[in-house]
Amino acid sequence: MSLDLPDSATVVEMLPRDGFQRLDEFVPTDEKVEIVDRLSATGVDEIEITSFTHPRAVPTLRDADEVAARVERRDGVTYRALVPNRVGMERAIDADVDKVNALVTVSETYSRKNQNMTVEEILGEIEAICELAADHSVEVEAGMGTSFYCPYEGRVPRDRTLDVVDRVVEAGVDEVTLATTMGLANPVQVAETFGAVFERHPDLDAGLHLHDTNGMSLANTLAAMECGVSRFDASVCGLGGGVVLPGEMSGVGNTPTEDLVHMLAAMGVDANADLGRVTDVARDVRDRLELSTASHVLAGGTVEGVLDAVAAGEGND
Amino acid sequence: MSLDLPDSATVVEMLPRDGFQRLDEFVPTDEKVEIVDRLSATGVDEIEITSFTHPRAVPTLRDADEVAARVERRDGVTYRALVPNRVGMERAIDADVDKVNALVTVSETYSRKNQNMTVEEILGEIEAICELAADHSVEVEAGMGTSFYCPYEGRVPRDRTLDVVDRVVEAGVDEVTLATTMGLANPVQVAETFGAVFERHPDLDAGLHLHDTNGMSLANTLAAMECGVSRFDASVCGLGGGVVLPGEMSGVGNTPTEDLVHMLAAMGVDANADLGRVTDVARDVRDRLELSTASHVLAGGTVEGVLDAVAAGEGND
Numbered sequence: 114m115s116l117d118l119p120d121s122a123t124v125v126e127m128l129p130r131d132g133f134q135r136l137d138e139f140v141p142t143d144e145k146v147e148i149v150d151r152l153s154a155t156g157v158d159e160i161e162i163t164s165f166t167h168p169r170a171v172p173t174l175r176d177a178d179e180v181a182a183r184v185e186r187r188d189g190v191t192y193r194a195l196v197p198n199r200v201g202m203e204r205a206i207d208a209d210v211d212k213v214n215a216l217v218t219v220s221e222t223y224s225r226k227n228q229n230m231t232v233e234e235i236l237g238e239i240e241a242i243c244e245l246a247a248d249h250s251v252e253v254e255a256g257m258g259t260s261f262y263c264p265y266e267g268r269v270p271r272d273r274t275l276d277v278v279d280r281v282v283e284a285g286v287d288e289v290t291l292a293t294t295m296g297l298a299n300p301v302q303v304a305e306t307f308g309a310v311f312e313r314h315p316d317l318d319a320g321l322h323l324h325d326t327n328g329m330s331l332a333n334t335l336a337a338m339e340c341g342v343s344r345f346d347a348s349v350c351g352l353g354g355g356v357v358l359p360g361e362m363s364g365v366g367n368t369p370t371e372d373l374v375h376m377l378a379a380m381g382v383d384a385n386a387d388l389g390r391v392t393d394v395a396r397d398v399r400d401r402l403e404l405s406t407a408s409h410v411l412a413g414g415t416v417e418g419v420l421d422a423v424a425a426g427e428g429n430d
Numbered sequence: 431m432s433l434d435l436p437d438s439a440t441v442v443e444m445l446p447r448d449g450f451q452r453l454d455e456f457v458p459t460d461e462k463v464e465i466v467d468r469l470s471a472t473g474v475d476e477i478e479i480t481s482f483t484h485p486r487a488v489p490t491l492r493d494a495d496e497v498a499a500r501v502e503r504r505d506g507v508t509y510r511a512l513v514p515n516r517v518g519m520e521r522a523i524d525a526d527v528d529k530v531n532a533l534v535t536v537s538e539t540y541s542r543k544n545q546n547m548t549v550e551e552i553l554g555e556i557e558a559i560c561e562l563a564a565d566h567s568v569e570v571e572a573g574m575g576t577s578f579y580c581p582y583e584g585r586v587p588r589d590r591t592l593d594v595v596d597r598v599v600e601a602g603v604d605e606v607t608l609a610t611t612m613g614l615a616n617p618v619q620v621a622e623t624f625g626a627v628f629e630r631h632p633d634l635d636a637g638l639h640l641h642d643t644n645g646m647s648l649a650n651t652l653a654a655m656e657c658g659v660s661r662f663d664a665s666v667c668g669l670g671g672g673v674v675l676p677g678e679m680s681g682v683g684n685t686p687t688e689d690l691v692h693m694l695a696a697m698g699v700d701a702n703a704d705l706g707r708v709t710d711v712a713r714d715v716r717d718r719l720e721l722s723t724a725s726h727v728l729a730g731g732t733v734e735g736v737l738d739a740v741a742a743g744e745g746n747d
Contacts, residue, residue: 114625114657116618264740267733297733299696300652301433308431326736328689328726331649335617340431372645379616379646407724409645416584416614419643423581
């Protein structure tokens with residue numbers, strides 16, 4: 114049997130926004146710019162470089178305008194930024210990004226707690242964002258937080274998720290990304306949800322934003338690909354995540370880009386991101402930021418890594 | 431879209447053999463027996479309780495006969511033991527196990543280094559084991575190490591794996607288990623291999639022995655299930671593994687049973703193993719043996735774990 118997978122996949126790098134936002138410490142702007150520039154040289158298709166949120170809400174990304182102004186714009190790479198509302202959108206337009214991630218959450222409780230707005234209010238902002246985008250040739254992606262689970266409400270009913278998909282499509286977004294914000298989705302839920310999305314919107318550009326709290330994110334990637342999804346958000350070292358868990362899970366958030374790219378490459382699915390270059394950046398980021406990470410690639414969990422370890426007598430067979 | 435998965439799955443617990451074998455220290459027999467008895471109360475279908483290998487080859491399992499004699503035989507649970515050759519098989523028969531894992535490796539280099547026999551010699555042993563089994567009503571499973579990757583030879587050609595499947599089926603085994611010994615298999619490779627196996631042997635009871643070096647083991651589980659595979663070997667805490675990697679990967683070996691059972695339960699696939707009870711045993715084993723583990727369930731990566739952490743203010747959303 115061969116799995117029915119897309120021939121190629123688009124990899125979106127979330128570290129500069131989802132990752133840096135999550136850290137307690139402010140990463141100096143020079144360092145952010147340098148890391149984004151290194152990421153854009155890995156072949157990754159798209160990078161979420163920052164968030165145009167109010168500096169008081171996310172102080173670690175208070176340098177959004179400067180980051181956007183200073184990063185190298187490499188041909189073939191899409192530079193995208195998160196915008197929580199129309200004010201953020203205006204800043205994003207001034208900063209000349211290619212695309213914005215217009216964030217909406219499906220869970221009402223999460224929306225109020227995280228964005229201090231109702232889902233209805235956020236959908237109003239997305240309509241305004243889409244109007245501004247049309248005037249300035251900026252693409253809009255709706256990043257749909259808590260599409261599967263909410264940390265307050267538990268499992269999110271699929272119909273709620275589908276309703277929000279309908280609404281953002283109506284508002285005129287170019288693409289939709291369902292986010293496993295809690296990292297708790299499972300492959301059956303992912304397949305059933307994307308199946309229902311494509312039933313209603315057969316031509317929709319729908320992607321999956323990956324978190325890995327339950328360890329099922331690569332299985333979820335596979336399930337999504339079997340539904341025809343070919344665009345995935347990940348973060349080098351896995352840095353990021355909607356909920357940071359205590360203790361041993363502290364290093365687990367997003368799915369490590371290197372682990373995603375590793376699986377795509379192993380399966381023969383074309384991706385522009387180069388595993389070696391992504392791994393080099395991931396290693397550097399881990400060392401600089403002194404991260405604990407759940408990355409399998411960084412830990413040597415590749416064919417080359419294992420053969421090298423065994424040849425060097427480090428592995429104990 | 432809904433994934434085409436089996437309605438139910440069989441979970442085989444490998445800790446008492448694959449796990450205890452791997453430890454540097456000898457786990458006292460009393461403790462082994464107690465852990466096996468606790469495992470058999472989790473609902474797990476089958477337990478590999480020990481290995482009838484020469485005590486000099488695997489000193490940590492030198493108490494195989496005593497363990498087999500002392501563990502409680504619970505109705506509905508299959509008690510199986512690894513046997514490397516006909517001498518081990520005779521001990522297994524004396525010990526009255528229900529089933530044996532007749533180990534063979536596909537890679538010639540691995541076979542010589544690990545079992546000090548050629549693949550051909552091992553296949554001869556399996557024929558002898560099957561003859562003894564028939565006389566004593568013991569089931570035989572062929573556990574096929576390095577079915578996908580070898581730590582010395584790299585990727586194992588699929589035809590080699592299929593040849594060995596043919597040979598063990600000819601020898602008369604009741605079931606075959608392909609092992610991702612190196613934890614480097616990917617979902618496409620898994621699907622293509624099982625697809626080819628079932629093409630040649632449509633009614634074969636074929637299972638998958640899971641290791642997780644590359645983090646793809648749950649994706650591999652999904653791919654295998656889509657081919658019709660419904661029997662999986664895992665180990666609580668993930669303890670075990672053909673190659674123990676240095677440094678950060680030291681806690682990664684087999685796929686944690688609790689993570690496997692978690693995914694099955696989340697997907698609505700029936701399994702007799704109870705997630706709560708498996709997790710309790712895993713936590714206890716981790717604490718007693720002071721293991722570092724990559725288990726997502728133990729780290730709180732479940733719906734209940736995350737909701738509890740957030741409610742307690744431990745999670746940072």
